[in-house]
């Protein structure tokens with residue numbers, strides 16, 4: 445079989461796609477990366493909170509990968525729309541699916557779809573300048589916002605809502621979001637955890653950061669913070685409980701906003717006349733489940749919290765791709781250590797589900813890429829009809845005449861950085877498809 449050079453299509457340009465590309469290029473493979481947006485880096489650009497520029501800087505590692513010979517980037521090319529899974533199989537020795545988990549998990553309660561109930565997936569994309577969310581109408585002209593969920597994304601949402609203009613204007617937050625957050629009349633942001641401080645999914649440095657905001661106090665009810673820490677608690681759990689207990693001792697210091705952490709409280713219903721006006725919350729106690737972990741059990745007591753906006757931050761969810769196997773239960777591509785079938789692999793959130801930090805995807809992607817290389821060495825890869833780079837470039841040009849190649853992204857990147865520079869911001873993002881495409885497709889001068 446003529447797998448020299450080995451030609452691989454990677455679908456998705458987030459961490460899982462780029463770490464897989466890094467591993468494969470190092471082994472001498474050629475990589476074409478397909479991305480549905482005109483911009484690369486996945487959630488590093490469009491998920492990671494803008495006030496965490498050091499984390500976003502991981503894109504420098506990916507830039508080095510993209511500069512290597514043997515790598516091509518086809519942005520604004522969606523697999524399933526412009527090219528099919530079958531097209532990729534016909535033109536590559538192997539395909540790596542690294543499409544992430546773009547949708548949101550549902551709470552499954554009445555009123556979930558009322559106006560004023562917004563997924564964190566959408567809110568985060570909006571403040572990060574995702575072009576699909578530029579027109580999202582998020583009404584922040586409310587006094588109280590409830591964030592449901594106790595993961596790091598919930599903390600990101602609460603913190604972003606508590607930042608001051610001075611704090612936001614040092615970041616690459618979308619300009620429209622900065623204005624909306626700063627001019628909002630929100631006084632209180634309630635973060636709702638269905639279990640206790642010991643069971644929360646967030647990590648302790650992110651919890652500690654919440655207590656350092658200039659424009660918002662953090663408040664916890666002493667009774668909800670009074671949890672016993674078992675001997676076998678992890679360091680992270682001990683630290684998180686310690687922080688929550690310290691928050692419970694804080695006296696109000698008078699900033700305009702308050703972030704209130706609530707525990708043992710599940711969302712039961714969103715109610716309102718035409719839009720969210722209140723959330724009905726069921727109070728819980730904890731009981732050990734069959735697997736030993738603590739689970740929330742309803743006490744039967746309920747409470748009503750008035751609010752104008754509910755942000756549902758209960759996790760992301762993978763979505764199926766036409767012609768690619770999908771496990772609807774776990775919302776992942778079924779795989780064995782990243783191998784879907786010989787010649788077909790997956791990596792990142794679509795492989796293992798929507799959890800783990802950026803670095804988690806490196807080990808995960810290396811495992812998948814290694815399986816691919818081993819299958820190639822064992823001559824297990826199916827023979828593509830035509831693996832020539834020119835054929836695929838021709839096919840892309842035919843199916844998506846507006847593809848954005850890597851030099852197009854570099855023009856967008858340079859322009860955004862130039863706009864940010866006089867304002868001491870890392871960049872001022874282009875947030876609409878029109879703006880991005882105007883530069884991404886501009887002729888090279």
Ligand SMILES: Cc1cc2nc3c(=O)[nH]c(=O)nc-3n(C[C@H](O)[C@H](O)[C@H](O)COP(=O)(O)OP(=O)(O)OC[C@H]3O[C@@H](n4cnc5c(N)ncnc54)[C@H](O)[C@@H]3O)c2cc1C
Nearest residue numbers: 456458459460479480486487491523543544792793801802
């Ligand atoms: C809000 C948020 C904040 C986070 N903050 C941090 C943090 O501060 N630190 C940290 O370490 N981790 C953070 N994470 C976790 C980290 O972002 C993920 O672990 C990581 O991005 C997952 O990588 P991925 O490549 O699997 O998915 P993604 O990053 O989502 O990349 C998938 C890419 O595939 C593209 N795609 C999807 N479908 C198609 C298709 N059909 N055709 C072509 N392209 C397609 C998408 O447009 C996207 O660019 C955060 C996650 C979220 C949600």
Ligand SMILES: NC(=O)c1ccc[n+]([C@@H]2O[C@H](COP(=O)([O-])OP(=O)(O)OC[C@H]3O[C@@H](n4cnc5c(N)ncnc54)[C@H](OP(=O)(O)O)[C@@H]3O)[C@@H](O)[C@H]2O)c1
Nearest residue numbers: 551593594595596597598638645757758759760798799800
């Ligand atoms: N700074 C960072 O490092 C950073 C920032 C953002 C994201 N990330 C990572 O990205 C990944 C995704 O984060 P995430 O916050 O979206 O997911 P997550 O960590 O899985 O947290 C989801 C939260 O939603 C809760 N939940 C789920 N269903 C619920 C329901 N029906 N009602 C009430 N609560 C419900 C969960 O509670 P239970 O535990 O009770 O199920 C959990 O607290 C995580 O691995 C995270 O660490 C990292």
